[in-house]
Amino acid sequence: MSMNILFLSASTPAALALARVLAAEGHTVYAVDEERIWGTSPARYSRAYTRFHRISSFNTLSDLWLAIGSSIDLVITFGGIPEQITGLKDGGADMLGHRLFQDEYEFQDFVRDKVLNTPNRTPSVVKVPVTFAIHSRTCIAEILSCYPSTTFSLQPAAYNATDYDDDEDTLVDLSSLPSPTTTSSSSSTCMSLQEESPLILSCSTLDDATVEAIKDLPMSDAHPYRLTEMVDGGTEYSAHTLINGGHIRTFIVTTPASAQGTREQDFIIVPSSEALFTVLYKFTKRLVDALEPWHEETTYADPRAKKRKALATHITLKLSVKEEVRNGELVRRVMLLSCSNQPHPSLIFFCKQPSLRRDLALAYTTPELASDAAFPLILTSTQDVSGIYSFPAVFVEVIRILRGFAPWTRRWWARVAYLTMMCWVWAVCFEEEMWDAKDPGPALCLWTRMLVTRVIEEVGRLWWVGVLRRVFRSVWKRV
Structure with missing residues (x-):
């Protein structure tokens, strides 16, 4: 069935590539992009878009939605999510794209509480940085003495809780520390972070000036601070997936291109035959299984809500993989750092393969296809193309x-x-x-x-x- 689809930030490379696929499959795609100077938006000149809508200070997204919202079946967000999107959701727009977490700390707490440290869970290779809630200065000295080779950052806490990774497969030993209390990482318990630079602490760099700076902090039970392990070194990887209908529809792993002259957003595809690809896919599946009930609980907390929709968004997991010697053996330490919900340019490769285009269009437009054998879509062969430039x-x-x-x-x-x-x-x-x-x-x-x-x-x-x-x-x- 043909759909009318609205693309926000439609000039991004991923949006243009997906628009060509959806248009070829018979869907009608409309473009929305911010254009300060008339005629400078690339989306205006794409043949894939049926019509281009310019957003400016005089013509907002809310005004546009009032004019065409009744004829739009699906809204897909790309790039930076505009502030007016909240208004679109309240207006009944069917959105593919949700910001799940405010920052990396909220995300790490969710993974720690809902994915790693839960009953009946097998140990995971993927970990999150160790975190403590600090209510007094004496706790800092005790923690640093237990982790002499670890560097921490100290800053105001976002939660009134002590959260850390007590999974049995963790690389650090917490048995000598006091047993902390755990609470839910729900957004309702979140406080706004104070805007101040974090203190970098470690046993090797602790000096008199740092001690005096710690003494000046307004630390108390009512105003706790957060001590978080800093992950240094290692190779950066990213796992990108499309979630629609509460299921994984696409999955790809990338690593930044390190060649001289390349941009930060240039990347190389990690082949699906590598062991790391399988590890990250299994973890992402566990994460999605935990996200679906949490999303329903937080999004539809009002029992009067009539229209319920399964989780539909893009997820990009940023990880650091570092080789370490552990018990005389060389192992990989996989640390989960952050999560974002913007489409990644790696979507271009699914759009470039003719054999995947129809299934890709179904992945975006038909969320009820839960157990189709074609999903999730992965790039089984990356010999011809390894990345973008x-x-x-x-x-x-x-x-x-x-x-x-x-x-x-x-x-x-x-x-x-x-x-x-x-x-x-x-x-x-x-x-x-x-x-x-x-x-x-x-x-x-x-x-x-x-x-x-x-x-x-x-x-x-x-x-x-x-x-x-x-x-x-x-x-x-x-x-």
């Missing part, structure tokens, strides 16, 4: 090398050779995030906008432009 990022790197033109030096030729190799790797093994030969408009718009912005920045650096600015400022002051 951005053509403007490569172009900027080329310009930077040309500006430092010095062919008489070995260093310059080494940079040219390295860039040539990386361009070959990008062209063969990576996918450009915005480009689509059948729908080139969004990519051309974005690249043109970036080029114009770059030219304006370069012109602004010219010395005579600075002189004109100073002249105009002096004349304006006299007037």
Whole structure:
């Protein structure tokens, strides 16, 4: 059945790729994007969108929903979630995209209480950082003495509870510490964090200045502080999944690309044949099983609520994997750091594979398909494509090398050779995030906008432009 679908932040690479898939499957997709200057939004030029709706200070999302909301079957959020989304939910919009946790501490407490430290649970390889609620300064010294090689951060607590990982498979020994009390990590018990920089504490760095800073903290039973283990080192991984109907529909694991000149959002796909992929999938399934009843309890706490909907959102789990020697053996320590609910650009790879497009469209539009053999969708073969890259990022790197033109030096030729190799790797093994030969408009718009912005920045650096600015400022002051 054809649906009318509204995309928020429709110019992101993931939104454009998914819109092409849904449009090809017969759905009608509308684009909503913030556009400060008319004509600068890439979504405006995509053939996949039936109509583009511009959001500005004069035309808000709430106004748009009043005009077209009655004809929309599904709203999918991409990128930054606008503040007006809460109003859309209250207005009866069927949303795919929910912010589940306020910060990483609330998420870690949920995992600790609802996933790891629950009866009848097998030990999990995935852990969360150790956390204590501190009510007095003497507790800090006792904890640091028990963990001499661990670095902690101390800051105002978000919960009136003492939460820590007492799972039997944890890497730290808590048997010598007082038994803490545990409470639910429900958002109703959450307090607002005070905006102050956390103190970094460890046995090796504890000095007189740090001790005096601890003494000045307003710490009490009514105002506890949170002492959290800091995870240093290791390799960063991310697990991305689509949850619809309370079930996992897509699953992919990525790690950041570490090559010189790449952006922070560039990544490499982890093959599904690796053991880490299986470990993260099993943990994600346990997490989703715990999220579904919690979501129903917190979202539909009002018994008068008539329309109940299973959990439907994107989940990105950020983890740190570090190899350590434990009992004479080399093991991987997998630490869960944070959770976000924004679609990841890795969604592009599901959209690029023709064999997965129909199932991907069903994953978004048909939540009642719970036990279909096609789900969850995974990339069984990643030999052809390993990640994404951005053509403007490569172009900027080329310009930077040309500006430092010095062919008489070995260093310059080494940079040219390295860039040539990386361009070959990008062209063969990576996918450009915005480009689509059948729908080139969004990519051309974005690249043109970036080029114009770059030219304006370069012109602004010219010395005579600075002189004109100073002249105009002096004349304006006299007037």
